[in-house]
Structure formats: C-alpha cells, structure tokens
Amino acid sequence: MRLYEFEGKELFARCKIPVLVRRVAKSPDEVYAAVSEMDIPVVLKSQVLIGGRGKAGGIKTAEGANEARTAANQLFKLKIRGYPVASVLIEPRLDITREYYVGVTIDRANYKLVVIASGEGGVDIEETAEKSPEKIVRKSLGIEQDLYPFEALAIAKKIGVPSDLLKQAAGIIVNLYDLFRKYDAKLVEINPLVVTADDKLVAADARVSIDDDALFRHPELAEMGVEKRHEEGEMTPREQQATEWGIPYLDLDGDIGMFPGGAGFGIMGNDFIHYYKGRPANFMDSGGGPSPERIAKMLVLLDENPNVKAIFGARFGGISRCDDFARGVIMFLKDHGLSKPMVMRMTGNNWQEGVRLFDEAKKTNPELFEKIEAHGIETPIEEISKRVVALAAQEGGN
C-alpha cells in the first residue's frame, strides 16, 4: 500500500533523509493559517495516492497566505485522475540546480533487493529505463545484506553527483536502503533528490509503498494514521464497507454483480463475463471457507448496489462447503431478500446437502426463490456466465 507524500516524508525524517519543513492542511482556511505562520513563498502539493498530479495541475506555488488560499480553493476542487484532493502538503519553495533519482525496490524474479539511481530525476524512472537505460545504475543485494557507504558512494558517483556532495548522497542512499528494510517496504523512491541553490541535497518528493501484510509489526505506522488502502487511488464507500466486513471487494464500472468463490476464479470469472460481452460491477473474493453470515453480507453488498442488474454466483466447494454456502444464501433471502435476478452454480464438497437445504427452504418459502436460477455441475461455468450476461441485458443493462 502506498503512503501519501507527507507520510513518506515523515518516515524519511525519522531515518535521517533530509526533507523540508512541512505542514499538512485539509481546507483552504488551514492552508491560509499555515502559510501565514510560515511567512515565505511556498509550494502547495495535492496529496493523492496516484502519480501524474503535476500534469493534472495538482501542484501550485504561492508568494503569501492570500495567494495560497486562492490556490488551495482550486486544489481542493480538483480531481486528479478521478481522485479528489483531501489534503495539501505545504513546503517552502526551493531553488533547484540539479535533480537525481534514487530508489529501492524488489526484483521479484531474482528474489533480490535492488537499488536504482539515475542522474535524471523528476521524470518517470520507467520512461528513463526504456528510452536511455544507460542512464540508470542498479545494484542488487540479498535481503540479508547491508549496503555499505562505500558502495552507496560508488552509486552516487556513477550518476554524476559532484565530489563535494558525494558523502552526503551516499548517506542518503544508505538511509533509504535501511528504511526499506526496517519498514517492510516494497518500493521507496526519492524522485527527485535535488541539489538546492545553497548546495544541499533534499528529498523533494517521497514515494513509499509498504507491504500491507507486514503492518502488524509496525505499530508506529498506525500511530501516524496509516491504515490499509489501495496501491493506487482511494476506496469507494462500498469498498470501505466491504473492508470493514473483511471482504476483499472492488467496485468496477459494469452492471453484473459478481459473487464467484475464491480470488483466483474471482479474477478469471470477471474475464469470462467480458468474453461474453458483459461487464462486471465488482470484483469479490468470497473464498477461504466463509461463514453463512459472511456470504449473506456479500450478497447484501451486491443487492444494494444500484448499478447491479443481475448477479452471478458460483461456488466450487473446496475448503468451503456447499452446505454453508447454501445456508448463507438462504439467510440472505430470508433476512434481506433478493431484488435482482441471480444465476448460480454450486458444486464440490457437500453439494448434495446444499441442494437439499435449498429444496427444503423453497418448499416453505417459494416466493424467496423466484429470482434465482440454480445450477449444478452439469452446467459448465461458461454457460452460467453467458446466462447472467443475457439477464443483465434484459434488465436494461448496457
């Protein structure tokens, strides 16, 4: 998960990587108050979890507090690649003479950490890698290895850092590498690392991405207000609701509610819908042996989504049993009710018991089942996918 720039810079400061004085503001008035106190020309930087904010007009400069408020008024109305700006980072404006790139990431194919540096900072490193790979310096290390200052100094030298700044640059690179290991990072980037007019190195931006699965051992991040989030962009209200219920869920732009079993088939099932010219309204991972209560909640998410025209349900009872699945569906039908047509297929462990539970519930409350088409192993999952696409079209979907 990605940290906001201001959070990344807080970690930089803790790891002795030079950053500027910083203030974070959540409204134009807060911006005004902060800049009044700072009383210097400033830069206002929109805080979003996605790249390309500069091009989208998300960075503005201001001479003083009044100008800053006017600029902030515009920033807080902005959507950067679809995402609203909830906070702004305020920093002193800098005179910059040179920009470098320094980063650490994981080379997953080779199971190594890799330090990446370039004499061209302030641009997308992937672009530099494509256009002029000779401008990029890489050094691979095992996770157990330290990066020594002499090695970092050699990297700094290769990207053209002048002699008088070499020791400082080496220190920054070592500290960045140590931060990467200390905080279970997946990616850390200083882009750009700048030389200021008074000949000092400063991290002008911070991109830090932390391994969600290692958050448990970094209570200091939670204290900073860092919580689970997407790698890119903020969560929708429904995604937040699902996260609270412990359900991996994403909103997509289609009209077929997806309730497809494990994550793997959750991903592939969405492709199937596309192959048959439909569009999923969501991704959901309902695997891992969910309880009936959890299954009922998943259906609530889909049924209450106004974009959903029809629901696709599938269960291959592996570790999760079909009878539990059936109990969950019945619980949902009784407690909440289904307002949209649903096609489902159930097979795998205990499917006979699942079918029996359905038949029994249907006998007592046939009206609850009016919108459900249930299939078993005899119907290939591809047919179920086609059928739900047809149903969504009938309901007036796109």
Place this chain on the structure above:
Amino acid sequence: MAILCDKNSRVMVQGITGGAGSFHTERMLAFGTNIVGGSTPGKGGQKVCEKPVFDTVAECVEVTGADVSAIFLPARFVKEAAIEAIRAGIRFLVVIPEHIPIHDMLHVRREAIERGVTVIGGNTAGVMTPGEANLGIMPDIAFTPGRVGTISRSGSITYYVADTLTRSGYGETTCVGLGGDPVLGSTFDEILVKFENDEKTKAVVMCGEIGGVYEERATETISRMETPVLAMIGGIYAPPGKRMGHAGAIVEGKMGTAQEKLDALAAAGAHPCRTFTDIPKTLAKLGV
C-alpha cells in the same frame, strides 16, 4: 510417477495441534496421505489423530523420518517455521497460510536455495497427487489419477481445471498450487522442469494471473520444453493498482498485466486457453 510428493512421502504437519492443523491432518489422513507426525513448540508428547507431536521439527524428522512438511500456522510465524524445517532436513515444504510478509519470504527463499529445498506457497492450497497424496487443503472431489499436470496461483482455479481434466477423461498426475502471495517459494519454471522430467505427465496446464513476474520468468523454460504447456491467465480485464483478493494479484505500474503475460507465454510456445472448456479442446488438438 508424480512430482513433489507421492504415497511414499513421509509427511509432517507444523502447527498440527492448532485448529486448521488438526482439521486438515484428519482430512489428509482420510485421503491416504502418509502423515507420520507433527510439531508444535511446547506440545511435544501429545498425539493428533494418533500421530506423535514433537516440540521441534528436528525431533520429528529424527524419530519419524519425515521428509515433507506442511505449515499450518499464522502468517507471522511462517518465516521461523520454514527456516526451522529447512535446517532440520525437510526436502519439500508447503506453506499454506496467506499474506506472508514479503521480506520474510525473501529470507525463506534464500535459505531454501542454499540447502536445495523446494518450498511452495504462501497462500497455496497445496499439492495433490491423485490416488497417492493430498498435501494441503484441496478437495479430493475434483481429482482423478491421469496424465496432465497442473500449476496454478489459485486454489479455486486448480479445482476448476482439475474438474475439467477429470470429466474430459485426461485426469491429473500432480496438481501444484504455486500460491497467491506476491513472493513465492517456487516459480512456474521450477515446477515446469519437474513435470518435463516426469514420464507420466503428457501435458501441463499452467494458470497464472495478474501481478508479479513469475509467468514471464517461465518463458525461457517453456521454449525448451518437449511437454506441451497450456496457459490460462486471469485478469485480462483487471483494473490497475488494485489488489484482487490474493496479496500478489495486483497490476503495479507496468508490471503484471495479464495480456502481457499471455502474449509472452504464447510467444514462448505455450498454448493459450481463454476458458476451461478450451483445455480439453486444445489437448485433443495436440494429441495428448
């Protein structure tokens, strides 16, 4: 023949006294897996399903001759448990839990390579050699002995593919769950080589998904293989930058798009399949 595990494997369970450990020990035994014991620190001397429990992996190995281990422990304990198993002489290790910290898996992988141990997972449903050994949490209902091997990053896809192979009469030699985590103990190419060397395996179905680089890493191996490889990749229409259920299933920047993976595999000579029904059709065309 089979790869990784068969009826002669001497299997132990790390975390055998826990809820998941004891539940699946019973299931694996009922299938016929040769489970010889297990370990839980501080619970040495107890029994689970009549099998002896030891405080350490080393003791279990010494007394029972265990050579394969399945870890059923919370993710945060996996690093230590895996390194303990690797150092105790386990030759094949299955990491069932999901969401193992990435840095931990880098340590485990390094230790495993140094000592020549094969690790699969995290977040794997395990390994199934139909009729011989079920190591992990797969439902036996989908499987039958046969002549096609499978490798998948997902449990549910393994079941759908095995079910398809079973019902179309091909059956399976061994089904390997590579795991859904971002950094895995083994890669597609390492398992593909084992299938290539297995006489009974006449074709391999490999199922990848968005995220990471393991599918791309397999291309060189596939281009050298005689055994045909069928490839399915999930997430052709996946949005970028959003994790999809599995910790490792996420398109990050330019890394990990499904279409690029599929194109790379096809260029290396793999046979792309869009849906499960394409699998038996492709196998028939290849004369498997």
